[in-house]
Structure formats: C-alpha cells, structure tokens
Amino acid sequence: MKALTKTDFHFEGQKSVYHGKVRDVYNINDDLMVMVATDRISAFDVVLPKGIPFKGQVLNQIAAKFLDATSDICPNWKLATPDPMVTVGLKCEGFRVEMIIRSILTGSAWREYKKGCREICGVKLPEGMKENQRFPEPIITPTTKADEGHDLNISKEEIIAQGIMSAEDYAVVEDYTRKLFNRGQEIAVRQGLILVDTKYEFGKRDGKIYLIDEIHTPDSSRYFYADGYEEKFEKGEPQRQLSKEFVRQWLIEHNFMNEPGQQMPEITDEYAASVSDRYIELYEHITGEKFDKAAEEGDIAARIEKNVSAYLKTR
Template sequence: MANTLVHTDFHFEGQKSVYHGKVRDVYNIDDDILVMVATDRISAFDVVLPKGIPCKGQVLNQIAAQFLDATADIVPNWKLATPDPMVTVGLKCEGFPVEMIIRGILTGSAWRAYKEGCRELCGVRLPEGMRENQRFAEPIITPTTKAASGHDENISKEEIIAQGLIGKDDYETVERYTRALYKRGSEIAASKGLILVDTKYEFGKRDGKVILMDEIHTPDSSRYFYADGYEEKLEKGEPQKQLSKEFVRQWLIEHDFMGKPGQQVPEMTDAYCESVAERYIELYEDITGKHFERNDQQGVDLAARIETNVKNYLKTR
C-alpha cells in the first residue's frame, strides 16, 4: 500500500488561516509568511482525483525550490526556506488573480482549440497551417483567470488591464518576468536534453514589489519534451516523448473522463499510482540531474515529520 499524504490539518504557532487547494495546503502564519505543503494529491481537468501519487509532493516541492533558487537573480520570489522535502516557507504576498501561461510549442489544450478552428488565443493571433507540437516563431503568452473553484478561463492582456485584475505597469512587469523565466527555464532544460514546452507562473505584490509566487517548472505546472527525436517525430506526425502531467490527462481521456458532469473517474490502482510516481521521479532526475531520494517509506508518518520540521523552523524566526 502506497504511503501518501493527501490531507493535512496542522496548527502552527501564529497560524491565522489555512487554504486547502487542489494539490497544496497553505498555512498563513501571522499574515506575514506562508507554509506551503505540497501534498500527494493530483488533479486533472480541475478535478482532484481520488487517490494520491507516492512522492508527488516531494518531487514538486524540490523541483520548484531548485528553480526558484536558479531564477532568483532575474525575478524576486517568495521562497525563504524548505524545512521539509514536501514544504516551502515563503513571504505572504497579495496574489494577482491571473495565471501567466507561456507556450513555446503548439500542443495540449492550445492544439485542441487550434484543431477545432481557433486562430486567436487570449488575444494572440495564431498563424495558419501549424501542426501539433510545432514551435511558435516566438513564445506566446496566454493568461487565464485564477478561479477559486472550477475551470480557469482564458483572458487577454487587454481584458486583464481593462478589468483591473492587474494594473498596466504591473502587467508589463509580470509579462517581462514571464518571458525571462521561460528563457532561463528553457536554457536549463536544454542543458539536460529537454524542451520546456509550456509552463505557468503566478505573481503577486509585497511592499509595492512584484514577486514570483508558488511552484515553477514542475510537471504539474509545465510540460517537457525530450529534445532527442523531437524533429523526427514532428515530421512524422508522431506523439512526442514527454515528461509532464499530460500523460495522466491522456489516460483519463482514454477512459472517457474529462471532468464533465456525470463522468466517473476510472479506477486508480496502486500499480497505476506507482507508475505515475515513477514518471514524476523520472522528470525530477532528468531536469535536475540529481538522484531522487524517496522519503515515503512505509512506517514513516509524513504528517508528523512535516509538523516537527515546520515547528522547528518557525522557532528560528
């Protein structure tokens, strides 16, 4: 039986509130810092699936921490510390209600829309004659609203500014940061034989400064292709070998689930969940170049370990 963390109910000193998101639980400490726990929950089509994935939270947290450190010279970010393999502690910011999605390749939901005749995405005109998994001439930014529940909605730069979701000056800063982060992430991926296909970033403000928040460049927020064989597969119209959560979405689609009313999530066996864990670990090792040390051994109380580590960290502040 897999050892996973799918729910938390901590009570830390100075705790003001807790937010249970789709896959992360965020604890507000003194309205000053956040303790973000990356659980092993997994979501697809904006639905939290019924079983957790072993090591998923650890993989996401450790990849995000590494990339936050690797981009801190170009974009200020919220991270202060990682007191546990599944936890990041950082600055509390006033988040913008928008996710900044940047795409270097036409695939996923953008391709599905394109195939159905869509030639404008979030105010960005798309050229005719593109193929699935083809690179854009330049990466495009396709923001979405950040829904508290349900589906996020596509939105254009002009609509974001007109609706006051982000002020014009702040939006231009966020857009500049988005491109710089994607460029750095793509360079790191290329050095590991990967292509950073698309990804999303979240930003907020603290003390008047725009700050990068949340996780970045993880398989939950990003899609990677293997560079080796990319051109050949593109020419032949073959599926790309990829490292992302898209394989989970495809598995669900094959089992007639896309998050629509009345659809049933297919059975997630322990063997299937472990196979997903192996894909997450593969991405970790490929993108970081490091061996992954599993921290989900049977008999380990993941919640108790996290509680102890976080409490010890908070005592040092």
C-alpha cells in the same frame, strides 16, 4: 508506500489555511506562507481518490530548485524548504492571473487552432501551422484564476481594462515571464529537454512584485524530449513528453474526463506506485539529479509538523 493526502496542522501564529487541489497553504501571522505539497493528484479539475507516494516531494523539490535558479531574474517568495514536502515563504497578495507562456503550438492552444481560432488572448497566430510546431517566438496567453471551475483566457488589454493589474505592473510581469521562461528553456536544453509551455504566478508585497507558487514542475509545465522532436514533428507523430499528461491519458482510456455520468476508475496500489515511479523519473530528467526518497518510517504529517515548527521558531 505511504502518501500524504490530508493535512490539519496548527502551527504557532497560524491565522488560516487554504486547502487547494494538491497544496495546503497555511497563513502564519499574515506574514509567511507554509505551502505543503501533498501527494494528492488532480486531473480534469478533480482530485483522484488515491494519493501518489513521493509526488509532493517531487513537485516541492523541483520548484525549490528552479526558484533558486531564477532568483537573479526576479525576487521570489521562497525563504526555506524545512521539509522535503514544504516550502515556507513570504505572504504576497497574488494577482488573479496566471501568466501562461508557450513556445510550441500544442495542447489546448492546438485544439482551438484546429477549430479555426487564429487569436488567443489577443495574440494573433500565423496561418498554416501544424501541431507541435514552434511559434516564431514564445507567446503569452494569460488566464484569470477562477475560484471554481476552469480558468478563462484573457488578453493583456482586458487585464488592464478590468483593473486586475495596472499597465505598469503588467509590463513588469510580462518581462519577468519572458526572462524566466528563457532561463527555464536553457536549463531544459542541458537535460536534453524542450520546455514547451508553463505558467507563472506573481504577487505583490510592500509595493514589490514577487514570483510566487511553484515553477517548472511537471504539473505546471510541459516538457518534450529534444531527441527526435524534429523527426516526429515532420512525420506528424505524437511527441515524447514529460508531464502528468500520462495520467490524463490513462483516465481517458478508462472513459473518464469528469463529464456527467462518468465514473472514476479504481486507482489500485499498483497503479499509484507506477505513477510514483513516473514522477521520480520526471524529477531525475528535469533536474539531472538522483531523487532521494524522504524517510517513510513514522508518520509523514508528524515529521512535517516537527520540521516546520522548528523552522518557524527561528523566524
């Protein structure tokens, strides 16, 4: 099984390239972005040494599906998916904030709550909540996008005071965030899932706000299975979830959380294949559609270059 872990394309009109943890983004004439979802996988702010076959395709196709399913709510950057691992869209000036929205007290929010924190990002939390309990209504807990290291929690008031967004832009983005999340939850319910929390990124182009990047993927969102949620919550048992949390748990079991002195465990071909199977399972649960593996024969990078170059000629 092949995996694409590195790209070095030279598309016509290419001005620059940004290699992120899992995505490589090519700037075409300061007008378009070619976003390649590689098969790299990250956890605890580090990229694992082996790629996961079909992971990039899974993420790219889930994001494309949800961008299309929410385009009536707000404009988004996507123009086309010329390859199963690539989205081409409008280049926007991104706000340096991730809009995180949560419907259930879990993950990092629960860890803070357990320590006695009753306010996250300026949002007051009720007393007496339990792990995996629903909030009275979804809460927005933004983070600033850090160039290096962890993103930091920030409140709406701080975002506006620091000039990261104007009050007018923030009001629009907050409204979009709630409406997008509501749509995502409606779609999840039809698949027997609960969209627990997720993040959205927004940018501006010609004075207009666009939804950018991926949405509602297992890398950017947490899903619980609806069946058994209440029962497990009442018993205080862990929820069955669809996210890449299982990779983090495997690393923890192998004594790795990217802390000083810890060594990355070996990622065998067998383990990489099992993670690939889990990602495909995530795709089929989240979308309700069968996953069609992209052709593996030949060079994946050559296929992408051919497909993207053909698309760019039509622009």
